[in-house]
Amino acid sequence: MAELPMARPSTGETLTVAEMRYPAGALAGDYARAGAGLGLTVLPLAFLPVTPWIAVPLAACALLFAVFAARTLQRQLTRLTMDGEGLRADGPLGGAIRWDALSGLKLRYYATKRGRDDGWIQAALTGGGTTLRFDSNLEGFDAVIEQAALAAGRNGVALTPVTVDNLIALGIEPPADPNEKDPNETRPAS
Structure with missing residues (x-):
């Protein structure tokens, strides 16, 4: 830093x-998970004859893993x-x-x-x-x-x-609640 x-x-x-x-080590695991997920979903779609009942869920999962990979790249940049x-x-x-x-x-x-x-x-x-x-x-x-x-x-x-x-x-003192009334505050006389 x-x-x-x-x-x-x-x-x-x-x-x-x-x-x-973000440190490279923290992102390496996310890249590995995204790559493994894409491999497990895209490779069967690309190289195996799959029925639509299997292709649709695999494509949806592939899309989720692609979004996760893009989010990880965004964090890296x-x-x-x-x-x-x-x-x-x-x-x-x-x-x-x-x-x-x-x-x-x-x-x-x-x-x-x-x-x-x-x-x-x-x-x-x-x-x-x-x-x-x-x-x-x-x-x-x-x-x-x-x-x-x-x-x-x-x-x-x-x-x-x-x-x-x-x-x-986290060990951080939270600020006082602005909506909370001070218990020591006196009320005006009616």
């Missing part, structure tokens, strides 16, 4: 500009850049969100086994008409989510209970 110094306007502290990508102003995704289906325009933060956990021992988190950040989606295989994922949680708190973004639980699981 390349880092360049950048001034943080609110406090004068130095904030780094971070460039993040995407570079995320985070700084004090916001987050930018350069590559196919890229976009940019300013921290002061962040209007949504969702985190979803997907388990590969029972329990929370193994799996990944998918993040969706929304703001300024753009949605950026990325998952926890991204280098620097925790740093991006920490900045997004801070921006969500500053912007008064309400988070779902699932997102709050996932922030806590």
Whole structure:
């Protein structure tokens, strides 16, 4: 992850500009799964006489594996850049969100086994008409989510209970709920 110094306007502290990508090792397994799936579905269609009852499901599965391979390639070609102003995704289906325009933060956990021992988190950040989606295989994922949680708190973004639980699981303090009333707040006399 390349880092360049950048001034943080609110406090004068130095904030780094971070460039993040998906590591090749994280994508290698997805490419292998896509290739195996395409091989198991396309090869019978290409080299064996199959009935339509078998060809249609095989073609549908081949299409799903092709979409998965394209999504993996899109992740490989995407570079995320985070700084004090916001987050930018350069590559196919890229976009940019300013921290002061962040209007949504969702985190979803997907388990590969029972329990929370193994799996990944998918993040969706929304703001300024753009949605950026990325998952926890991204280098620097925790740093991006920490900045997004801070921006969500500053912007008064309400988070779902699932997102709050996932922030806590990542060790990130969730922002206060803007819709929650302060229990110490006094009511006006009638």
